[in-house]
Amino acid sequence: MTGIYSRIIGTGSYLPAKVLTNKDLAATVDTSDEWIQQRTGIRERHIAAENESSSDLAYQATQRALDMAGITADKLDLILVATTTPDMVFPSTACILQAKLGIKGMPAFDVQAVCSGFIYALSTADLYMRSGQYEHILVVGAEVYSRILDWEDRGTCVLFGDGAGAVVLKRSTEPGILASRLHADGSYASILSVPGTVSGGKVSGRPLLQMEGTAVFKFAVKVLEEVALEVLDAAGMQKSDVDWLIPHQANIRIIQSTAKKLGMSMERVITTVDRHANTSAASVPLALDEAVRDGRIRSGHHVLLEGVGGGFTWGAVLFKW
Ligand code: COA
Numbered sequence: 001m002t003g004i005y006s007r008i009i010g011t012g013s014y015l016p017a018k019v020l021t022n023k024d025l026a027a028t029v030d031t032s033d034e035w036i037q038q039r040t041g042i043r044e045r046h047i048a049a050e051n052e053s054s055s056d057l058a059y060q061a062t063q064r065a066l067d068m069a070g071i072t073a074d075k076l077d078l079i080l081v082a083t084t085t086p087d088m089v090f091p092s093t094a095c096i097l098q099a100k101l102g103i104k105g106m107p108a109f110d111v112q113a114v115c116s117g118f119i120y121a122l123s124t125a126d127l128y129m130r131s132g133q134y135e136h137i138l139v140v141g142a143e144v145y146s147r148i149l150d151w152e153d154r155g156t157c158v159l160f161g162d163g164a165g166a167v168v169l170k171r172s173t174e175p176g177i178l179a180s181r182l183h184a185d186g187s188y189a190s191i192l193s194v195p196g197t198v199s200g201g202k203v204s205g206r207p208l209l210q211m212e213g214t215a216v217f218k219f220a221v222k223v224l225e226e227v228a229l230e231v232l233d234a235a236g237m238q239k240s241d242v243d244w245l246i247p248h249q250a251n252i253r254i255i256q257s258t259a260k261k262l263g264m265s266m267e268r269v270i271t272t273v274d275r276h277a278n279t280s281a282a283s284v285p286l287a288l289d290e291a292v293r294d295g296r297i298r299s300g301h302h303v304l305l306e307g308v309g310g311g312f313t314w315g316a317v318l319f320k321w
Helices: 022-026 033-040 054-069 093-100 115-131 188-189 213-235 252-261 280-294
Strands: 004-012 018-021 044-047 080-083 108-111 135-144 162-172 177-184 194-198 202-206 244-247 300-311 312-320
Touching: 004 054, 004 115, 004 177, 004 280, 018 022, 018 252, 022 033, 033 252, 044 162, 054 080, 054 093, 054 162, 054 280, 080 093, 080 115, 080 252, 093 108, 093 135, 108 115, 115 135, 115 162, 115 177, 115 280, 115 312, 135 280, 162 280, 177 188, 177 213, 188 213, 194 244, 213 300, 213 312, 244 252, 280 300
Parallel strands: 080 108, 080 135, 244 300
Antiparallel strands: 004 162, 018 044, 135 162, 177 312, 194 202, 300 312
């Protein structure tokens, strides 16, 4: 402990204008609104316009987070963007975002941990902050999963959406982020992947998302409970001390099972999966921003954020608002 904490002083989010409902999907793939709602809790998702990339979504979310924080972009000392759908191979989406914000000089890099990306980036930012080098850090999760879906595969295309969420952290002597824990197990790579890349001027492999749904489901429920208990233990807190749980928004049944295992009623769980579907690294900051802006999360509340995703990766961050 350094006596330095990261406080979240601003949140922001952005959803592309186009809404794709389950009914819309049922017109193009062999599925139904009923099936999707029953198995996943998803009703609709947002889809980026053709000219919108992850950095555009990130830019909009960042402007809103900066507004709430009451600072201008030039005050940022470090920029982290969690994304699995970067604008291009390089430069990083963080560098592209930096240029769009009209600022330069401070370090900027992407964090690639799929649906745990925001949790990974937030934990990384917190540890940088505790080094004492920085005063303001921007952490963004931004995704355009619509670009990496096989729109003919009903087992996956109904599950995802596009969006971005951002937070601004400020160095403080008051908590702040209390603890974070991250994990990965690369031996599970094949159950959720986009097995393609660019090589010799061509796409090699298959650059579309593939998933073994049942295996992912089981893994997610197991590790989301484990890492929640681990981060609470690290902060010396009990399950009952948590005011709000914000898990990765992949499937309402995964969220309900996690809440049940943690002994939390669904009234203390923030959910957006019905309207956003799974926006990967953007899902947690999108849900956080919604709950901050509608007044559910209030001063002094303890909030537990959790992510799980391809890799496999998983992690949790516990903070005091
Ligand atoms: N519409 C209608 N039927 C569908 C369908 C769809 N969109 N997708 C799959 N089905 C069918 C299957 O083909 C299967 O039919 P069959 O019995 O004739 O073979 C049937 O529904 C059951 O499929 P199954 O995969 O066993 O369903 P499930 O209850 O496991 O639900 C998921 C599937 C994908 C919703 C579920 O496994 C899940 O949510 N997994 C985790 C996904 C996730 O969260 N990924 C991201 C993690 S970061």
